Amino acid sequence: MAEAGAVFLKDLQQELRNRYALNAMALFAITTLVVVGFAVGSQALPASVVAALLWVVLLFTAVASLSRVFLREEETGTALALRLAVEPEHVYLGKLLFNVVLLGAMALVVAPLFLAVMQARVGNPGLLALVLLLGCIGLAAASTIVAAIIARAAARGALFGGLAFPLLLPVLIAATGGTTRALEGAPLGAAWAELRLLLSFGVVMITASLLLFEHVWNE
Amino acid sequence: MRSPDGGPEVPAEVFLAVRDLAKSFGRLGLFRGVSFELSPGEALVVTGRNGSGKSTLVRILCGLLRPTRGSIEYRVGERLVPGRDVKRLVGLVSPDLVLYEELTLLENLRFFARVRGLRRSDMELQTLLTQVGLESEGARRAGTLSTGMRQRLRFAHALLHEPPVLLLDEPTANLDDAGVAMARACMARQRSRGILVVATNNREELELGDQILRLGG
Numbered sequence: 190m191a192e193a194g195a196v197f198l199k200d201l202q203q204e205l206r207n208r209y210a211l212n213a214m215a216l217f218a219i220t221t222l223v224v225v226g227f228a229v230g231s232q233a234l235p236a237s238v239v240a241a242l243l244w245v246v247l248l249f250t251a252v253a254s255l256s257r258v259f260l261r262e263e264e265t266g267t268a269l270a271l272r273l274a275v276e277p278e279h280v281y282l283g284k285l286l287f288n289v290v291l292l293g294a295m296a297l298v299v300a301p302l303f304l305a306v307m308q309a310r311v312g313n314p315g316l317l318a319l320v321l322l323l324g325c326i327g328l329a330a331a332s333t334i335v336a337a338i339i340a341r342a343a344a345r346g347a348l349f350g351g352l353a354f355p356l357l358l359p360v361l362i363a364a365t366g367g368t369t370r371a372l373e374g375a376p377l378g379a380a381w382a383e384l385r386l387l388l389s390f391g392v393v394m395i396t397a398s399l400l401l402f403e404h405v406w407n408e
Numbered sequence: 409m410r411s412p413d414g415g416p417e418v419p420a421e422v423f424l425a426v427r428d429l430a431k432s433f434g435r436l437g438l439f440r441g442v443s444f445e446l447s448p449g450e451a452l453v454v455t456g457r458n459g460s461g462k463s464t465l466v467r468i469l470c471g472l473l474r475p476t477r478g479s480i481e482y483r484v485g486e487r488l489v490p491g492r493d494v495k496r497l498v499g500l501v502s503p504d505l506v507l508y509e510e511l512t513l514l515e516n517l518r519f520f521a522r523v524r525g526l527r528r529s530d531m532e533l534q535t536l537l538t539q540v541g542l543e544s545e546g547a548r549r550a551g552t553l554s555t556g557m558r559q560r561l562r563f564a565h566a567l568l569h570e571p572p573v574l575l576l577d578e579p580t581a582n583l584d585d586a587g588v589a590m591a592r593a594c595m596a597r598q599r600s601r602g603i604l605v606v607a608t609n610n611r612e613e614l615e616l617g618d619q620i621l622r623l624g625g
Contacts, residue, residue, distance in 0.1 A: 195522035266506035275523040
């Protein structure tokens with residue numbers, strides 16, 4: 190695990206120096222927040238619509254940056270050195286951790302701003318935080334393995350969307366449902382089905398990715 | 409070769425046996441029938457025209473590519489090394505090898521030591537940089553290095569884990585006279601303690617080999 194930690198810290202150090210993903214995320218998040226804010230105005234929307242809009246913003250902000258973890262290695266030519274020195278599972282876990290932290294940090298900034306713009310009241314903040322955490326892990330897990338699959342392909346942008354969106358559908362449905370319950374102020378037990386789906390998706394996706402990654406990453 | 413916990417050196421009696429190796433990409437056949445055996449202290453020079461498969465052979469020996477046919481066996485003493493562990497045995501210098509441009513030289517070496525599970529102090533890393541002639545560049549970002557300096561950094565990266573097998577693809581490309589002397593010193597040192605494979609078309613380097621393999625007829 191120390192090796193995966195080293196991969197994570199290296200990615201973090203690179204990102205803090207070139208800020209490629211952070212800038213892309215910030216630009217997308219600000220743009221969508223402004224557009225949604227102007228479109229909705231002072232209307233009071235139902236909790237289910239607010240939740241769906243929040244996850245659309247998070248999804249597209251994630252798509253704008255999460256695929257970079259492997260693309261950057263292939264485009265700059267550093268993937269060869271990484272393949273030579275690091276066990277595949279450590280590469281995957283390090284990159285996954287980086288994407289979870291990046292997406293989590295982004296959600297921490299975007300979600301409160303979005304809810305403020307929408308003038309939405311959060312009935313159960315604890316449940317919202319849990320749904321955001323599990324949703325971000327699910328989004329990051331699926332995006333990381335898809336990013337590895339498409340990293341060496343041509344027309345990567347279109348491929349990433351084509352492969353990632355169907356995979357992400359269960360996470361988005363469950364996360365939207367869980368967020369709706371949190372906004373409505375439902376207790377934790379009322380969102381158990383959504384939480385269970387989010388947790389299962391994360392576990393299955395990470396386990397399957399660990400099993401598959403060596404074949405995706407090597408020749 | 410160091411012990412996995414970064415402790416003192418342990419003897420590394422590594423043997424390499426390649427039998428009837430062939431590689432093709434689709435219909436394009438690069439080479440076939442390549443066989444050789446190397447013991448500690450021996451060097452192989454691979455030569456041949458451009459496109460004959462020298463770099464591909466080096467990548468196959470690293471475990472980064474699979475051959476189309478044939479076998480490669482690394483043995484440490486009597487023990488056969490599993491394919492997955494081959495990367496621990498080899499150090500590679502290749503024009504395709506790029507290190508992280510946003511990181512400094514010391515940060516790059518520190519990262520690669522950590523992911524290989526090695527404990528290396530900054531002083532040890534600095535000594536390695538001195539060995540390749542980059543002693544005053546440790547705090548410099550890799551992206552700002554000249555082409556020749558990048559080649560020196562590749563040597564430092566390849567020697568970081570003191571590999572018993574050193575694979576060099578065009579090792580003196582882009583190096584000045586001092587750089588060529590550094591590369592030759594590294595090759596001489598490797599020959600005294602392990603296996604050396606050099607892919608080159610440089611006539612002077614052909615003399616380094618105990619065996620010479622010509623690819624592409």
